[in-house]
Amino acid sequence: MSPTAAKAALRLHHLRKTYRDVVAVDGLDLEVRPAECFGLLGPNGAGKTTTIEICEGLTAPDAGEVEVLGLRWDRDASALRQRLGIQLQETQLSEKLTVLETVRLFRSFFRQGPYAPEVIALVQLEEKSQSRVGSLSGGQKQRLALACALVGRPDFLFLDEPTTGLDPQARRQLWELIEQFKLAGRTILLTTHYMDEAERLCDRVAIMDHGKAIALGTPRELIKSVCADHLVEFSAGTRARPLDLAALAAIDGIRDVRPENGSVRMQVTELHRAVPALLEELGRQAIPLTELRTHSATLEDVFVTLTGRHLRDE
Amino acid sequence: MNSNHPLAQLTLVRFREFIREPEALFWVFIFPILLAAGLGIAFRNRPAEVLQIAAVTPELAAPLSTEKLLDVRQLSLGDAEAALRNGKVALVAEPGPGGAVVYRFDDTNPEGRTARMLADRALQRAAGRVDPLLSSDRLMREPGSRYIDFFIPGLLGMNLMGSAMWGIGFSIVDARRKKLIKRLVATPMSRQYYLLSFLLSRLVLLVLEVGVVLGFGALVFQVPVRGSLAGLALLCVLSSLSFCALGLLLASRVQTIEAASGLMNAVMMPMWICSGVFFSAQRFPAAMQPLIKALPLTAVIDALRAMMLQGSSLPQLAPQVAILCGWLVVSFVLALKLFRWR
Numbered sequence: 001m002s003p004t005a006a007k008a009a010l011r012l013h014h015l016r017k018t019y020r021d022v023v024a025v026d027g028l029d030l031e032v033r034p035a036e037c038f039g040l041l042g043p044n045g046a047g048k049t050t051t052i053e054i055c056e057g058l059t060a061p062d063a064g065e066v067e068v069l070g071l072r073w074d075r076d077a078s079a080l081r082q083r084l085g086i087q088l089q090e091t092q093l094s095e096k097l098t099v100l101e102t103v104r105l106f107r108s109f110f111r112q113g114p115y116a117p118e119v120i121a122l123v124q125l126e127e128k129s130q131s132r133v134g135s136l137s138g139g140q141k142q143r144l145a146l147a148c149a150l151v152g153r154p155d156f157l158f159l160d161e162p163t164t165g166l167d168p169q170a171r172r173q174l175w176e177l178i179e180q181f182k183l184a185g186r187t188i189l190l191t192t193h194y195m196d197e198a199e200r201l202c203d204r205v206a207i208m209d210h211g212k213a214i215a216l217g218t219p220r221e222l223i224k225s226v227c228a229d230h231l232v233e234f235s236a237g238t239r240a241r242p243l244d245l246a247a248l249a250a251i252d253g254i255r256d257v258r259p260e261n262g263s264v265r266m267q268v269t270e271l272h273r274a275v276p277a278l279l280e281e282l283g284r285q286a287i288p289l290t291e292l293r294t295h296s297a298t299l300e301d302v303f304v305t306l307t308g309r310h311l312r313d314e
Numbered sequence: 315m316n317s318n319h320p321l322a323q324l325t326l327v328r329f330r331e332f333i334r335e336p337e338a339l340f341w342v343f344i345f346p347i348l349l350a351a352g353l354g355i356a357f358r359n360r361p362a363e364v365l366q367i368a369a370v371t372p373e374l375a376a377p378l379s380t381e382k383l384l385d386v387r388q389l390s391l392g393d394a395e396a397a398l399r400n401g402k403v404a405l406v407a408e409p410g411p412g413g414a415v416v417y418r419f420d421d422t423n424p425e426g427r428t429a430r431m432l433a434d435r436a437l438q439r440a441a442g443r444v445d446p447l448l449s450s451d452r453l454m455r456e457p458g459s460r461y462i463d464f465f466i467p468g469l470l471g472m473n474l475m476g477s478a479m480w481g482i483g484f485s486i487v488d489a490r491r492k493k494l495i496k497r498l499v500a501t502p503m504s505r506q507y508y509l510l511s512f513l514l515s516r517l518v519l520l521v522l523e524v525g526v527v528l529g530f531g532a533l534v535f536q537v538p539v540r541g542s543l544a545g546l547a548l549l550c551v552l553s554s555l556s557f558c559a560l561g562l563l564l565a566s567r568v569q570t571i572e573a574a575s576g577l578m579n580a581v582m583m584p585m586w587i588c589s590g591v592f593f594s595a596q597r598f599p600a601a602m603q604p605l606i607k608a609l610p611l612t613a614v615i616d617a618l619r620a621m622m623l624q625g626s627s628l629p630q631l632a633p634q635v636a637i638l639c640g641w642l643v644v645s646f647v648l649a650l651k652l653f654r655w656r
Contacts, residue, residue, distance in 0.1 A: 056500055057500075058496065058499065058500055058656065078502060081500075081501060081502035082502050084500075086497075086500040086501070088493060088496060088497050088500065090493045091492065091493045091494060091496070091497040092492035092493065092494065093492075093494065093497075094327065094331060094489075094492075094494065096330060096331050096334040096335065097327060097330060097331070101326075101327070101330065104318070104323060105323045105324070105327055106501060107318075108318050108319065108320040108322075108323040108324075109320050109498075109501040109502050109503040110501070110502060111502075148497075152501075152502070
């Protein structure tokens with residue numbers, strides 16, 4: 001075993017899982033370092049949930065190796081369970097129990113950890129302590145689920161799409177809680193299809209598609225490696241008078257010009273040179289500009305550049 | 315046991331979920347009482363009724379009036395026929411040729427047949443018949459032989475089956491549907507504790523359920539319990555465990571509430587009909603009897619009736635106990651093999 005492998009909080013080696021004829025995870029290799037927040041980013045069906053459930057010991061892989069905190073599911077399952085905090089994507093906790101009763105139940109399974117009221121305070125649900133789970137809002141339910149994952153003071157926290165379906169305010173609240181946990185020096189593996197979530201929370205991300213990691217690195221590295229600094233999207237021309245894209249691609253500092261849903265998308269290194277050049281070229285072709293947008297490159301653009309699809313395309 | 319022990323917490327959760335479900339409380343506690351009360355009243359034993367009959371001549375009316383159980387009216391032949399036709403009288407006595415007597419009545423009506431026997435006896439005795447054999451009556455109206463006495467053990471058995479199978483099956487399928495089982499399995503929770511918490515909560519609720527039905531039967535209808543209470547308690551625990559195992563088996567793989575309901579009803583319905591809850595299982599053809607006897611509910615109800623009404627002891631009920639143990643072991647082993655923890 002190499003020294004880095006021994007130090008890794010999570011190590012996946014040639015992981016493979018097939019459901020009937022669908023390959024969910026296709027030879028995945030991954031390493032999560034201790035005290036790191038690692039994000040699995042990808043569209044629905046990319047294999048994120050299958051991967052995280054294999055790491056959680058809930059699904060057995062068809063082939064490959066899994067090592068969590070230096071332990072293995074086939075040998076050390078009960079020791080491992082004590083050290084993990086897990087939040088699943090679709091769990092509905094019992095609606096007839098109160099928040100406190102639910103947290104006490106989960107706390108009772110762990111040998112050590114904070115008292116139930118402390119965990120409830122941690123996720124800011126003190127006022128709802130005596131309320132039935134059925135009466136909580138979506139964000140409150142998600143924070144309760146997080147509390148249930150934190151009751152054993154875990155060394156490693158697994159979060160499967162923690163903010164899916166929440167309103168923006170509830171998402172920000174949950175992000176703050178996850179950041180607190182990060183500050184405490186614990187390891188986190190989370191899946192998400194929100195690039196802003198991954199950019200804000202994750203130290204490193206793996207972008208998954210069709211069961212494979214197609215890119216790996218810090219959000220900044222990924223953006224740098226795949227995209228230029230800025231993206232320009234504009235609409236011009238009609239079916240009758242199409243724009244000559246080849247002329248655009250020939251301009252210095254503009255690359256990866258591609259038509260997309262009636263508009264055009266391209267990467268540029270320097271906005272202040274590229275935009276005047278674009279306008280000049282349009283003037284030369286005598287085609288009016290109907291829309292122009294620019295933004296700094298994001299993980300979404302990395303995904304689009306790598307796959308030609310958007311993250312939230314079904 | 316410490317209340318922070320996982321088994322204590324899991325069992326508490328079972329109670330909380332049950333108590334906070336008003337419908338479950340109704341079906342387990344109120345419904346059996348309403349059913350027992352309704353059937354007990356409908357099938358209560360009435361004192362022997364006086365039957366209305368008509369005589370066409372005073373010569374017939376006078377001797378008939380000596381029978382206390384007959385209320386004799388003297389009517390013209392036309393009126394008497396009309397009264398018989400519309401059910402006001404059960405029988406008409408009219409003179410026949412040669413001093414004979416003719417009875418008109420509907421032989422498919424039990425009241426008509428009874429009236430025929432009473433009227434004939436009164437007239438024969440008045441005419442001088444002496445019974446060659448001396449006979450006397452001793453009346454038996456004590457608890458133990460009425461319909462309610464037959465029904466309460468049946469109701470108890472039905473209740474034991476329903477609450478155990480629904481209580482376990484529904485909770486487990488609901489937890490699986492909500493991915494709650496999967497979430498619990500992702501913690502260090504012991505799977506044995508999870509299943510054990512269902513049994514523990516069931517055994518505590520069992521005391522209440524059995525108490526309610528037996529207490530109601532004893533207080534309102536004086537239904538007897540002639541066997542030992544300890545034996546009865548053991549029998550109830552064994553029955554409940556067998557049905558719990560069966561419920562666990564039915565719930566071991568099912569993913570939706572609809573499928574679970576269908577499966578439960580398909581298993582319980584034949585037993586409601588065949589196992590002698592409302593009427594004796596002996597009414598079914600002899601060829602079906604071995605099959606019916608092997609059903610767990612038949613074994614439970616037969617044993618409960620023997621224990622409550624005839625005072626049988628548990629060793630005397632070995633065949634029924636053996637059937638229940640068989641169901642318990644086979645269902646439980648199969649359930650553990652098939653159970654899907656996600």
